[in-house]
Amino acid sequence: xxxxAVDAMGGDFAPEVNILGAYESVLDNEIEVILVGNEEKxxxxxxxxxxxxxxxxxxxxxxxxxxxxxxxxxxxxxxTSMRKAIELVKAGKADAVLSAGNSGxxxxxxxxxxxxxxxxxxxxxxxxxxxLKGPFILLDAGANVDCKAEHLVQFAxxxxxxxxxxxxxxxxxxxxxxxxxxxxxxxxxxxxAFKLLQDTNLNFIGNIEGKDVFFGSADVVVCDGFxxxxxxxxxxxxxEALMKMLKREIADLITGKIGYMMIxxxxxxxxxxxxxxxxGGALLLGIKGTSLICHGRSSAKAIKNAIRVAxxxxxxxxxxxxxxxxxxxxxxxxxxxxxxxxxxx
Amino acid sequence: xxxxAVDAMGGDFAPEVNILGAYESVLDNEIEVILVGNEEKxxxxxxxxxxxxxxxxxxxxxxxxxxxxxxxxxxxxxxTSMRKAIELVKAGKADAVLSAGNSGxxxxxxxxxxxxxxxxxxxxxxxxxxxLKGPFILLDAGANVDCKAEHLVQFAxxxxxxxxxxxxxxxxxxxxxxxxxxxxxxxxxxxxAFKLLQDTNLNFIGNIEGKDVFFGSADVVVCDGFxxxxxxxxxxxxxEALMKMLKREIADLITGKIGYMMIxxxxxxxxxxxxxxxxGGALLLGIKGTSLICHGRSSAKAIKNAIRVAxxxxxxxxxxxxxxxxxxxxxxxxxxxxxxxxxxx
Numbered sequence: 001x002x003x004x005a006v007d008a009m010g011g012d013f014a015p016e017v018n019i020l021g022a023y024e025s026v027l028d029n030e031i032e033v034i035l036v037g038n039e040e041k042x043x044x045x046x047x048x049x050x051x052x053x054x055x056x057x058x059x060x061x062x063x064x065x066x067x068x069x070x071x072x073x074x075x076x077x078x079x080t081s082m083r084k085a086i087e088l089v090k091a092g093k094a095d096a097v098l099s100a101g102n103s104g105x106x107x108x109x110x111x112x113x114x115x116x117x118x119x120x121x122x123x124x125x126x127x128x129x130x131x132l133k134g135p136f137i138l139l140d141a142g143a144n145v146d147c148k149a150e151h152l153v154q155f156a157x158x159x160x161x162x163x164x165x166x167x168x169x170x171x172x173x174x175x176x177x178x179x180x181x182x183x184x185x186x187x188x189x190x191x192x193a194f195k196l197l198q199d200t201n202l203n204f205i206g207n208i209e210g211k212d213v214f215f216g217s218a219d220v221v222v223c224d225g226f227x228x229x230x231x232x233x234x235x236x237x238x239x240e241a242l243m244k245m246l247k248r249e250i251a252d253l254i255t256g257k258i259g260y261m262m263i264x265x266x267x268x269x270x271x272x273x274x275x276x277x278x279x280g281g282a283l284l285l286g287i288k289g290t291s292l293i294c295h296g297r298s299s300a301k302a303i304k305n306a307i308r309v310a311x312x313x314x315x316x317x318x319x320x321x322x323x324x325x326x327x328x329x330x331x332x333x334x335x336x337x338x339x340x341x342x343x344x345x
Numbered sequence: 346x347x348x349x350a351v352d353a354m355g356g357d358f359a360p361e362v363n364i365l366g367a368y369e370s371v372l373d374n375e376i377e378v379i380l381v382g383n384e385e386k387x388x389x390x391x392x393x394x395x396x397x398x399x400x401x402x403x404x405x406x407x408x409x410x411x412x413x414x415x416x417x418x419x420x421x422x423x424x425t426s427m428r429k430a431i432e433l434v435k436a437g438k439a440d441a442v443l444s445a446g447n448s449g450x451x452x453x454x455x456x457x458x459x460x461x462x463x464x465x466x467x468x469x470x471x472x473x474x475x476x477l478k479g480p481f482i483l484l485d486a487g488a489n490v491d492c493k494a495e496h497l498v499q500f501a502x503x504x505x506x507x508x509x510x511x512x513x514x515x516x517x518x519x520x521x522x523x524x525x526x527x528x529x530x531x532x533x534x535x536x537x538a539f540k541l542l543q544d545t546n547l548n549f550i551g552n553i554e555g556k557d558v559f560f561g562s563a564d565v566v567v568c569d570g571f572x573x574x575x576x577x578x579x580x581x582x583x584x585e586a587l588m589k590m591l592k593r594e595i596a597d598l599i600t601g602k603i604g605y606m607m608i609x610x611x612x613x614x615x616x617x618x619x620x621x622x623x624x625g626g627a628l629l630l631g632i633k634g635t636s637l638i639c640h641g642r643s644s645a646k647a648i649k650n651a652i653r654v655a656x657x658x659x660x661x662x663x664x665x666x667x668x669x670x671x672x673x674x675x676x677x678x679x680x681x682x683x684x685x686x687x688x689x690x
Binding site (some may be wrong): 237 | 583
């Protein structure tokens, strides 16, 4: 039985959604959840539900990290629900951890407490995004703002391993997000990464342009965390803005109301398909453990899905797979070191 | 009467759409168009229309730049329609130039032949994009992939002047595209640009996140050309992908067909609002002249709108306004030089 530590106090709708999500996930799955946070508050919400002995336990903490708290302040405090939840994984008392709280703090604390894998310079955030042909993985979605070519190459390897584990794929198509299909198009980091990726055993299909990302032209889209975070949020915001614009146009029509009623199930189903909460959070890749960052506005369903993904990734030991996969980048890193030594001498 | 030089041979649907767009624009406006390209082909298409004496003239060229030609090859050739069209502006025989051809070549040739304005290190591409509250300006949309903070500051000043000229605004809200609202969030370049922009006389409202861009939270969104080009193309691709996904859901419904018929005018009006061709191309800012890059897939309507925008910007002498506006950045640049000298000594 896998054990998932959940930061009960994290997120805009904490602790309710975390508790409800945990409750629903233990009903369906062969997992246990440890809710970490204020015991009194947690019991208050759990009370309403039939108690599931042995499937949900509580680890009490007095303190919690605030959503808008600075990372430096957040990681200093020792008794927060987020830190205690991550420490459960470190101590081997939980197989994975997740939080919908302060994402910068969750990232920093996971790196700090669980540590980086060998051959990883920069851990990355991988998000699963919907597109016309099913979901694809985008990374880095915000962990590293200024990246070098070698970092992008590592992201490609980590994304490859994650795609294989998550979707049981054998040879996911890896692409670099850039501003033209040719390898000569891009910024300094992507142009160099393009060359390095051509020499790997990955199924590297070259550059992908922004216009093709949501048409499913690649399974894993690699970029630095600044670009990735902007693409993620532009996607989220644009989908919402477009639906609002369309609704406004429909409302202006005489036949709009009845027409809208007729297509409403389609809009509902469409919304479900582009809903982030179906994909259960973003996984931190490159650290020694399984840690998921959930959207601050996560619903109970999103938490439930995140618990499912966390348990799957823990079961498949995703971080060991990444570690294995990254062994083949040792040559690239060694090559780089040689170049660096040469340039500096 | 303003004269606009049009590269008749540029774009996926050249020369038809360019000639048709030119024809329609001289019907409505107080402008003349010089069509630059293969005279025989141009006459063939113009023949079908009533000849507009004195409103459309032709400058014959034998050669033309191909859509997928490398920029270095394209700029070497001396008798291409694109180069000759730009040379008309340089020689004072036209007030503005536009092309739907190879955008890299159009950018490079415009910079090369017309020259940069004083106080501009890097000319930028400014695009007008639709959003929930009307259009906003995004720059740089692809001219400069690796940018420093000072370049972003120059883009802000150029975007400010362009917004004022295009929309007759008095104090457009200028924002930096980043991954968090606080000035401490972002990459090295945006974090430094944030500080520099606070000390300017611009209406700088701080950072804007990807999710807010299409909600109209800013009038001018500033970023480097790598990020800008990706945002531009993600927006274009995502809007198309979402509409396809929604249509597919509607088609799956029993009531979908009739419901769709009822809301069809709304979808049409919505499409018109998010259609790039309404906004008439991207203006090159920071050069001594008025040069517009149109989308390769431009329709006749897009060319007509671009001709209108080009004539407006030429009339308002946008490049002189930018030059005026950039005088106030001299302090920043001088400050920078001092720092550089200090660091290098």
